[in-house]
Amino acid sequence: MAKSKAPSIQEIEKQLKQKKILPVYYLFGEDSYSIETTFKEIEKAVAPFITSDFDKETYYGENQTFSNIVGLASTFPFGSEKKLITLKQAEKPRDKKEIVNYLKSPADFSVIIFLHDGTITNPESEPYKTLANQGYLYEAKELKGKSLIDWLISNVEKNGKIISYENAQLLTDISGENRNTLESQLEKIFIYIGDSKEITIDSIRGLSTSLKQYTIFDLQNAVGKKSKSNALKVAHNLLNNGSEPIQIIAMLNKYFAGLARLAELTAANTNEYQVARILGTHPYYLKDYHLARKLYSDKNLANVFTALLKADLSVKTTSIDDYTLISILIAEIIPD
Numbered sequence: 001m002a003k004s005k006a007p008s009i010q011e012i013e014k015q016l017k018q019k020k021i022l023p024v025y026y027l028f029g030e031d032s033y034s035i036e037t038t039f040k041e042i043e044k045a046v047a048p049f050i051t052s053d054f055d056k057e058t059y060y061g062e063n064q065t066f067s068n069i070v071g072l073a074s075t076f077p078f079g080s081e082k083k084l085i086t087l088k089q090a091e092k093p094r095d096k097k098e099i100v101n102y103l104k105s106p107a108d109f110s111v112i113i114f115l116h117d118g119t120i121t122n123p124e125s126e127p128y129k130t131l132a133n134q135g136y137l138y139e140a141k142e143l144k145g146k147s148l149i150d151w152l153i154s155n156v157e158k159n160g161k162i163i164s165y166e167n168a169q170l171l172t173d174i175s176g177e178n179r180n181t182l183e184s185q186l187e188k189i190f191i192y193i194g195d196s197k198e199i200t201i202d203s204i205r206g207l208s209t210s211l212k213q214y215t216i217f218d219l220q221n222a223v224g225k226k227s228k229s230n231a232l233k234v235a236h237n238l239l240n241n242g243s244e245p246i247q248i249i250a251m252l253n254k255y256f257a258g259l260a261r262l263a264e265l266t267a268a269n270t271n272e273y274q275v276a277r278i279l280g281t282h283p284y285y286l287k288d289y290h291l292a293r294k295l296y297s298d299k300n301l302a303n304v305f306t307a308l309l310k311a312d313l314s315v316k317t318t319s320i321d322d323y324t325l326i327s328i329l330i331a332e333i334i335p336d
Contacts (some may be wrong), residue, residue, distance in 0.1 A: 028116035029140030055083035056111035066099035090114035203295030224292030307332035
């Protein structure tokens, strides 16, 4: 698959702040959150130019053609300065010629927003090549790592609150990297902390307790203490509340990889704050790492990684149910 050279969808926000509205936007990519939020921002920017409901229409690609969309865009608005046409499932129509011709000279009284589900397999094919050449093609890539944490911190600040980098990382570790889920968690936290300005580790943990939900850190703590019954209880709670087995496996792999490195970092006299950052955990949980490392020898850890690999392969190659898979994994990590 050829790599897309389309600019980031984040560029649209900068353009809109400068009052620049394009006649065409083609949004695609893996990050549905960015596509949806950018779509709403474009709608908001165009809204002052629309005075009639007839000049704002939404269609779906499964029952539309590009030819019809071009025809609608080429027709003058009913009474507004502009008209807004949205085509969802923009990857479905197959009649490319009409849209390619339109893109070369789009109507200045229309704004078309194309919403494409997923990635583009061949960016050099039409209409994507012309869209890119005209500056109408934008890609929404999933935010990961530092970029995701920076987004979370920024989102918190927009709501008049603050959160440290470590606590933002903790929240992403607990909730996963889906931004819709993270935004939902933030809304709950804002209600939970009330007038307090800072989202602390206590407020993050307190919310989970109030909702009677465990976090991946509760599972790590139970596994770290080799408490099989508690680990099973926590794991089943996580599954009941929407966690995917692959997410649990990934976080446990990260945890035990940290345990494996702990002795090396301690021997090098690395300070605790740096150790926590290197291991990808919150400093609050570092004491639990030290206690767990005393219970897991190098041989134990080798067996754990074998069990994690086996579970990962099972997720991808078998139809075993989630509860059985995770139960077997915990039993192999903490044998009788």
